[in-house]
Each structure stands twice: as C-alpha cells, then as structure tokens.
Amino acid sequence: MSQDQSSADRLTLYHSPNTRSSGALLFLEEIGAPYDVLVLNMKAGEQRGAAYLAVNPMGKVPALRHGDALVTEQAAIALYLADLFPAAGLAPAIGDPLRGPYLRWMVYYGNCFEPAVVDRARNLDAPPLAMSPYGRYETVMETVNAQLRQGPYLLGERFSAADLLWGMALSWTTQFGLVPQTPEIKAYVARHAARPAVARVAARDAALAAEHAAAAG
Structure with a gap:
C-alpha cells in the first residue's frame, strides 16, 4: 500500500x-x-x-x-x-521458510507466555498438564531462552514483528521481576531498547x- x-x-x-x-x-x-x-x-x-x-x-x-x-x-x-x-x-512472506516460525512466535506469546506469566504473578499453580495452555512456566521460559541462544532475534539473524512484540513484553516483565534476566534475555532487551x-x-x-x-x- x-x-x-x-x-x-x-x-x-x-x-x-x-x-x-x-x-x-x-x-x-x-x-x-x-x-x-x-x-x-x-x-x-x-x-x-x-x-x-x-x-x-x-x-x-x-x-x-x-x-x-x-x-x-x-x-x-x-x-x-x-x-x-x-x-x-517485518514479516516473512507466505512461502518463505521463516513464515511458519514467525507465526509460531507471534502466537506463542499470547497462548503460552502471557498465561504463564500471569499465573506466576498471581502465585497460582499451573493448571493440570491436560488443561494447561502453556504446560509449565519453567518450560515456557526455557523455550524462549533456547530460541534466543540461536541468534540475536527470534528468527535467527532476521528481525521481524515478532521481535517488536517480544522485545516490549520482555522489557516489561523483566522490569517487574516476572521473568528472570538471563544473559540471553538481557541482551535481547538491550537490542530492543536501542531501536530509535x-x-x-x-x-x-x-x-x-x-x-x-x-x-x-
């Protein structure tokens, strides 16, 4: 357009x-x-x-x-x-091999990360595994950290709208102590903060x- x-x-x-x-x-x-x-x-x-x-x-x-x-x-x-x-x-086109991973991280944010963080903030136990949208808080966090170890962005070397979404989210949640500031997340948040x-x-x-x-x- x-x-x-x-x-x-x-x-x-x-x-x-x-x-x-x-x-x-x-x-x-x-x-x-x-x-x-x-x-x-x-x-x-x-x-x-x-x-x-x-x-x-x-x-x-x-x-x-x-x-x-x-x-x-x-x-x-x-x-x-x-x-x-x-x-x-900001988005891999349909047919790009990165399109699927991009959609995965866009949806993972709302389906898994937010529910896990909200439950942790409210000191609630995770629901039974058969009912939990995210499994366990620790699993969610390790999944995010493991992805960030593979490159500066969620899609490796490619920056996308997913990084705008996650950069903002991780900035807030680490600031309020809801997410641990691992080396991977700390570096990721710093890259996000440096954007004009x-x-x-x-x-x-x-x-x-x-x-x-x-x-x-």
Whole structure:
C-alpha cells in the first residue's frame, strides 16, 4: 500500500500510555505509515465508557481501525500491519521458510507466555498438564531462552514483528521481576531498547502519562 493513504483508509490507534497498546504504537512507528492516535485515559475509566465499549466490548487497548476493518489484540495488530506494509520487511512472506516460525512466535506469546506469566504473578499453580495452555512456566521460559541462544532475534539473524512484540513484553516483565534476566534475555532487551522507535514511543507515553496525572490531580 502507498504511504499516501486516503482518509478512509487512514490508520487509527486507540491507545493508552504504558499499556499493551504501547506495543501497537511501536509497530506503527517502525512501519513509518501515517496514523492517528485516539488516547484513552484509563485512570479516568474512559475505556469503560459506552463510546469505547462499542469499539472493544472488553474495554481493553489496543484497537486499530483501518477503513472498515477493526483489529484488536496486540499480536493480531502486529500481524495485520506487518502484512499490510510488506515494504517494512517485518514479516516473512507466505512461502518463505521463516513464515511458519514467525507465526509460531507471534502466537506463542499470547497462548503460552502471557498465561504463564500471569499465573506466576498471581502465585497460582499451573493448571493440570491436560488443561494447561502453556504446560509449565519453567518450560515456557526455557523455550524462549533456547530460541534466543540461536541468534540475536527470534528468527535467527532476521528481525521481524515478532521481535517488536517480544522485545516490549520482555522489557516489561523483566522490569517487574516476572521473568528472570538471563544473559540471553538481557541482551535481547538491550537490542530492543536501542531501536530509535522505542525511544520515540517511550517519550510519547511519558508525556501522555504526565497529562493524565495532571488531569487527575
């Protein structure tokens, strides 16, 4: 798609600072396409208002509008944008041998990593193996570390949208002590933090968070 989008096709992100939607904002920054941001003050409960519940009944961010398409869930937005803007080089094409591993890591994040980390954060035992979506927390973490030992990125030498998703996630979870800072993860997070788009998103989120704090005061 051309970078010169019509108004009907313009990308619009529903965003709240320092949330999962920061990852979606990062995808947009990396792609470099024009976009608009509709900011929700979650501290004021705007995500529970009727206007936003009509967008996402879950009351969660991110959500992305593109013409008549509405996409929610961080990984789905990443997949959508990476395929919508192939020139950005963030997704192996269908038929590329790396396409399967790429999809694996995009889905593994939501299906295994997040449930395992949430259970660990809540001090909950893993469900019985026959019912657990992730098996064991330790298995999830070792799987991630083993992959990162094979190269700087999840697809080895190739950077992809999966690394934007995981880089953001591992930055937050190690910061809050939910994931151990192994040498592999520490180096991976450092590579993620060095990307210029990460700094731009952090600065924008800091400014928005300050505005929300001032409004609350």
